[in-house]
Amino acid sequence: MKLETRKMMKTQSAKAKGRKLQQWFTKLLIEVLGLDKEDMESRPMGSQGEDIIMGKQSRERFPYSIECKNQEAVNVWKAYAQAEENCKGYEPLVVIKRNRSKPLVLVDAEHFVGLFADNREDEEELLKQQEALSRMEEEEQLGKDIYSFKYFNGEEDA
Numbered sequence: 780m781k782l783e784t785r786k787m788m789k790t791q792s793a794k795a796k797g798r799k800l801q802q803w804f805t806k807l808l809i810e811v812l813g814l815d816k817e818d819m820e821s822r823p824m825g826s827q828g829e830d831i832i833m834g835k836q837s838r839e840r841f842p843y844s845i846e847c848k849n850q851e852a853v854n855v856w857k858a859y860a861q862a863e864e865n866c867k868g869y870e871p872l873v874v875i876k877r878n879r880s881k882p883l884v885l886v887d888a889e890h891f892v893g894l895f896a897d898n899r900e901d902e903e904e905l906l907k908q909q910e911a912l913s914r915m916e917e918e919e920q921l922g923k924d925i926y927s928f929k930y931f932n933g934e935e936d937a
Contacts, residue, residue, distance in 0.1 A: 794824035
């Protein structure tokens with residue numbers, strides 16, 4: 780029979796690991812979404828509330844309350860409940876990561892699907908706007924063509 784021995788990570792190391800994930804996600808938001816780094820702060824480990832504090836400008840662009848968990852075994856239900864407790868009316872979002880794995884994000888399923896419904900509505904509105912612009916351009920071109928026809932046939936003075 781083989782005994783499994785696990786080393787317990789020191790509290791300081793565990794907090795450093797969590798801080799590293801918070802800083803990574805903050806940097807990702809800044810680089811990909813163009814958020815202002817002065818408008819965001821990775822909260823010190825052990826503090827109450829959400830893990831990444833965002834100012835008004837960042838919150839308007841990314842309206843989520845973020846909880847980060849950098850652990851080998853994460854209870855996603857507890858992590859999500861913690862994010863909900865700290866969300867202050869924003870959508871809870873949990874970033875999870877373990878060693879040698881890429882970070883993942885956990886959000887409410889209905890909210891996730893709703894993101895695509897919103898995009899579809901935006902795309903449909905954009906398409907309507909593009910069609911209206913095309914019709915206006917066609918009408919403008921038709922007006923120019925009629926004027927040119929009349930001018931070249933001597934029906935209208937230039």
